[in-house]
Amino acid sequence: MSTTAAPVESPPIDAVGVEERVARLCSRSIKKEAKLQALHLTLSMIDLTTLEGADSEGKVRQLCAKALQLHAALPDLPHVAAVCVYPALVGVAKRAVEGSGIHVASVATSFPAGQAPLEIKLLEVRKAVEAGADEVDMVISRGRFLAGDLAYTGDEIASVKEACADAHLKVILETGELGTLDAIRRASDLAMRSGADFIKTSTGKIKPAATMPVVLVMLEAIRDHYLRTGEKIGMKPAGGISTAKDAIRHLVMVRETLGQDWLDPDLYRFGASSLANDVLRQIVKQRSGIYQSFDDFSL
Amino acid sequence: MSEQRPAGAAAADRLPVLKTHKVYVGGRFPRSESGRFDRALGPDGTPIANICRCSRKDVRDAVTAARAAQAGWAGRTAYNRGQILYRIAEMLEGRSAQFETLLAAGGTAPDEAAIEVQAAVDRLVHYAGWTDKFQQVFSSVNPVATSHFNFSILEPMGVIGVLAPESPLLGLTSAVAPAIAGGNTTVVLVTGSQPLPATTFGEVLNSSDVPGGVVNVLTGRSDEMLAPLAAHRDVDGLLLCSPDPDVARSAEIEAVHNLKRVAVRPHEDWTDVQSPYEITDLQEVKTTWHPIGS
Amino acid sequence: MTDSTPSAGTAAPKLRLGGDDGWGYAPAPESTDHVELRDRYGLFIDGEFVDAKGGRTFETANPATEEKIADVALASDADVDRAVAAARRAYEDVWSQLAPRERGKYVYRIARVLQERGRELAITESLDGGKPIRESRDVDIPLAAAHFFYYAGWADKLDYAFPGRGARSLGVAGQVIPWNFPLLMAAWKIAPAIAAGNTVVLKPAETTPLTALKLAEIIREAGVPPGVVNIVTGAGETGAAVVQHPDVDKVAFTGSTEVGKLIRRALAGSGKHYTLELGGKAANLVFEDAAVDQAVEGIVNGIFFNQGHVCCAGSRLLVQESVADEVISKLKDRMETLIVGDPLDKNTDIGAINSRAQLDRIEEYLEIGEAEGAEPFQTSCPVPERGYWCRPTLFLQASQSHRVVQEEIFGPVLAVQTFRTVDEGIAMANNTPYGLSGGVWSDKGAKAFRVTSRIRAGVLWANTYNKFDPTAPFGGYKESGIGREGGLAGLHAYLQPERAA
Structure with missing residues (x-):
């Protein structure tokens, strides 16, 4: 069932050039109406996330309630794209957001390390999907990938994709462990060829996570895949994006790398836990002209 | 005119064999394409030899030879160029007596002639040693404020037109040695009153592993050869060894055609004209940037 | 799932970039209310702002609006005389007598005030010259300050600069600068000159005099003795008077090769020192093993930086045939x-x-390129109605014999050609009378350095382009100029040996 017979030919990446491009993108100045639009768009792209050992049903219900109503004073806000939880809590989340249009995403495949036998990973994926997960966020086997076993890594992704059935598959590369932008590009290409619906930077457990250079390289991989195949793969930066300013910079980068089509929750997500409230703060500030406190917004 | 020949001190019963002084172009010893000649004169004005009176076409051919040789010469290792310059010194040392005789025939006092030949040999040795050192002294790694490896090195200008100085051997070697030490090739116009050391120096070069075309020696008249050389668009630089400001000025005006670099050496006494700056004045600075990243 | 080519009948994948649909950027104008511009500017001579003799002036305008900004004094020969005399006096009586350490401290002060007034200068630069505020703010002004800071430190270290021969200043430098980087070019000229102990008379470009005049204010604010820096504004005639002035010891010119040659001719036989930074038509070579996206960024930065008004612009793109389609499409x-x-x-x-x-x-070159048979491409970006604008432009299928390949256009116009082998690429790159700069894109280090070493040009960017730094010498081979600015080599241009050889 190998789906990766053809070697992945990834172009070389010059890290300094990537950083310069990022710096230039970050010099875009987003003001007024454009900023407000971007903030709304950001909210609609958030995968509101809790991934802690201490997560409980109560914590997940809290999270889902926040997803359903970001800020009581602003009823016209879009809802977030999804809530993202561990498999054991998918059922709780699913019931909590029922009928809202908010997706439930579940990490799986022995998140975050991925160091479990494949059978167990696949079982975990199937359980999550059975419990109602609309989206599955898997981790790749970084050890095998770094050891050069691309075939294994690709086959594993393909197996998980199969186990996902109708659920969308997000493939977490854990870029902070891959070492170079070249490796990140190779992993992106491999994941897309092996069945990923989204590629995702990080688990959130490893730093650095979704840095701008890493995301740019992944966006370029998505663009090249699209231009080659016509297939639109989504992107999810996760970890380290906690401010509205960061998020807007991402949107600028998406706009100028992939274009308008990707400025859509179906193709771009932010994996974040505290981003939403900073965005809300900025929205209220834009509307009222008064700088806001975090305590003005619910956890 | 055999009586005046420099090598003419032979036994009275033997007719000396006289040398035909030719020019040195592309490693060969042709005559001027023009077929013309001038007389080299002794100090009292009597002719001592015939020399070629080169034309603008000879200049053109010499530039062609110098251009053809340039990339190869610049591509030699600095170590190899150093050895070849040292080899020139060895050959000149071995021919000391001949050059002393030539200088004396041109009017240099015999003891001064010996000193001049020694100084010329030492000058060649001096520049032989610089070939693999000037780059170390004068190139730089530049600490730029971005993540780039940045360095400036010296590269030879290319083909240098040399108006040789009046000083027939020490001046000649002082002008040519730094030019070629740095990887340039040269077209040397010998227009002074004592051309014979220069034509014979061509023979020294020819026996010193210097590739043909690296040094090309033309004899003749400045007013015929300098303007076409100075204006030639395939010549990159000029080294004008003349104290006459009008000569420099007119050559500089011709040099504007392709913005040749021009170095003027007005010295009459070449004893102390020796420094690595004689090399670097005939070099270009090239700055190269490359990112540092992973 | 495996790769599949887009199925027949559907349109080829296309990115929706640019354009007005979807999310766009609102106008984000830089606030200008803190910038004071006068209606009228005088010449800066001997530490004072003075009118030109006879009171002649010219207008400087904003090229984005075509509106006049100010009247600026037009210096005549007599004004240039005054300026050179002031520079001579300052040189003899003050500047050459000053302890090098103190001289350096004045130059440091200039650097600091430039930084303090950076935003004002950036805005002025963009108003007067049309360059984007992003560049004037992030490139021109910081680099100008950095040049003063770098050369300030040389003032008391000149003995260490050139081993074995010492160093002394030249005297009065006459300097003429272009309109593409007005303040930065002034810094390139003034900083090394005065740090090395010379005094200067500088003529800014006719269309962009304002930041040089603000620099004059800064120089006065820094307490630099009167006459050390003099700034005379005007057009070509004023510039000619500066470079041909008999009491000028050193000429520094940045501008066209055509004018550079005239200056060089005028200087023939004078024994004066000179540096010339002239035109260029640089090749940017992209090899098949390049990091493509970074190469594309480098191509963009190489030709569209500062509207392509850059002497070292990568105005010829040479792409290896095997990647040409991909590179051009990207x-x-x-x-x-x-x-x-x-x-x-x-x-x-x-x-x-x-x-x-x-x-x-x-625009003339746009017509020429099309007439010659190159295939033009322009983006769809809207441009304002008033003002002077040119969309970024490519000439595809350009040939070495085309004028758009041979001649410096000095605008956002890129001629695109392809090559097959490394040697062919190098030969095409060198097939020009210019030799200022060049770019090489290859992920293979050995190849990149081979190519940079074989291109006959003074500045080579490997896997980058249009980078500048005060420590890095800049200047051309061949008809792109004589001498270097920046770094140690740039200092050399303002010194002579203390001891004769």
């Missing part, structure tokens, strides 16, 4: 994201063409 996509317009908008990538005359020249 380049077009990238160009679609470039924003042309208001120089003061922080999102503007390509500002106004500096003057009507320059726009006419560029």
Whole structure:
């Protein structure tokens, strides 16, 4: 069932050039109406996330309630794209957001390390999907990938994709462990060829996570895949994006790398836990002209 | 005119064999394409030899030879160029007596002639040693404020037109040695009153592993050869060894055609004209940037 | 799932870049209320702002609006005389007598005030010259300050600069600078000159005099003794008077090769020192093993930086045939994201063409290129109605014999050619009378350095382009100039040996 017979030919990446491009993108100045639009768009792209050992049903219900109503004073806000939880809590989340249009995403495949036998990973994926997960966020086997076993890594992704059935598959590369932008590009290409619906930077457990250079390289991989195949793969930066300013910079980068089509929750997500409230703060500030406190917004 | 020949001190019963002084172009010893000649004169004005009176076409051919040789010469290792310059010194040392005789025939006092030949040999040795050192002294790694490896090195200008100085051997070697030490090739116009050391120096070069075309020696008249050389668009630089400001000025005006670099050496006494700056004045600075990243 | 080519019948994948649909950027104009511009500017001679003799003036305008900004004094020969005399006096009586350490401290002060007034200078630069505020703010002004800071430190270290021969100043330097980097070029000229102990008379370009005059204010604010720096404004005639002045010891010119040759001719036989920074037509070579996206970025930065008004612009793109389609297609996509317009908008990538005359020249080349048979491509970016604008432009299928390949256009116009082998690429790159700069894109280090070493040019960017730094010498081979600016080599241009050889 190998789906990766053809070697992945990834172009070389010059890290300094990537950083310069990022710096230039970050010099875009987003003001007024454009900023407000971007903030709304950001909210609609958030995968509101809790991934802690201490997560409980109560914590997940809290999270889902926040997803359903970001800020009581602003009823016209879009809802977030999804809530993202561990498999054991998918059922709780699913019931909590029922009928809202908010997706439930579940990490799986022995998140975050991925160091479990494949059978167990696949079982975990199937359980999550059975419990109602609309989206599955898997981790790749970084050890095998770094050891050069691309075939294994690709086959594993393909197996998980199969186990996902109708659920969308997000493939977490854990870029902070891959070492170079070249490796990140190779992993992106491999994941897309092996069945990923989204590629995702990080688990959130490893730093650095979704840095701008890493995301740019992944966006370029998505663009090249699209231009080659016509297939639109989504992107999810996760970890380290906690401010509205960061998020807007991402949107600028998406706009100028992939274009308008990707400025859509179906193709771009932010994996974040505290981003939403900073965005809300900025929205209220834009509307009222008064700088806001975090305590003005619910956890 | 055999009586005046420099090598003419032979036994009275033997007719000396006289040398035909030719020019040195592309490693060969042709005559001027023009077929013309001038007389080299002794100090009292009597002719001592015939020399070629080169034309603008000879200049053109010499530039062609110098251009053809340039990339190869610049591509030699600095170590190899150093050895070849040292080899020139060895050959000149071995021919000391001949050059002393030539200088004396041109009017240099015999003891001064010996000193001049020694100084010329030492000058060649001096520049032989610089070939693999000037780059170390004068190139730089530049600490730029971005993540780039940045360095400036010296590269030879290319083909240098040399108006040789009046000083027939020490001046000649002082002008040519730094030019070629740095990887340039040269077209040397010998227009002074004592051309014979220069034509014979061509023979020294020819026996010193210097590739043909690296040094090309033309004899003749400045007013015929300098303007076409100075204006030639395939010549990159000029080294004008003349104290006459009008000569420099007119050559500089011709040099504007392709913005040749021009170095003027007005010295009459070449004893102390020796420094690595004689090399670097005939070099270009090239700055190269490359990112540092992973 | 495996790769599949887009199924027949559907349109080829296309990115929706640029354009007005979807999310776009609102105008983000830089605030200008803190910038004071006068209606009238005098010449800066001997530490004072004075009118030109006879009171002649010329107008400087904003190329983005075509509106006049100020009247500026037009210096005559007599004014240049005054300026040179002031520079001579300052040189003999003050500047050459000053302890080098103290001289350096004045230059440091200039650097500091430039930084303090950076935003004001950036805005002024963009108003007067049309360049995007992003560049004047992030490139021109910081680099100008950095040049003063770098050379300030040399003032008391000249004995260490050139081993074995010492160093002394030249005297009075006459300097003429272009309109493409007005303040930065002034810094390139003035900083090494005065740090090395010379005094200067500088003539800014006719269309962009304002930041040089603000620099004059700063120099006065820094307490630099009167006459050390003199600034005379005007057009070509004023410049000619500066470089031909008999009491000038050193001439420094940045501008066209044509004018550079005239200056060089005028200097023939004078024994004066000179440096010339002239035109260019640099090749940017992209090899098949290049990091493509970074190469595309380098191509964009190489030709569209400062509207292409850059002597070292990578105005010839040479792409290896095997990657030409991909590179050109990505380049077009990238160009679609470039924003042309208001120089003061922080999102503007390509500002106004500096003057009507320059726009006419560029447009003439656009016609020439098409007539020669090259295939033009321009982006769809909207441009304002008033002002001087040129969309980023490619000439595809250009040939070595085309004028758009041979001649410096000095605008956002890139001639695109392909090559097959490394040697062919090098030969095409060198097939020009110019030799200022070049770019090489290859992920293979050995190849990159082989190519940089074989291109006959003074500045080579490997896997980058249009980078500048005060420590890095800049200047051309061949008809792109004589001498270097920046770094130790740039210092050399303002010194002579203490001891004769």
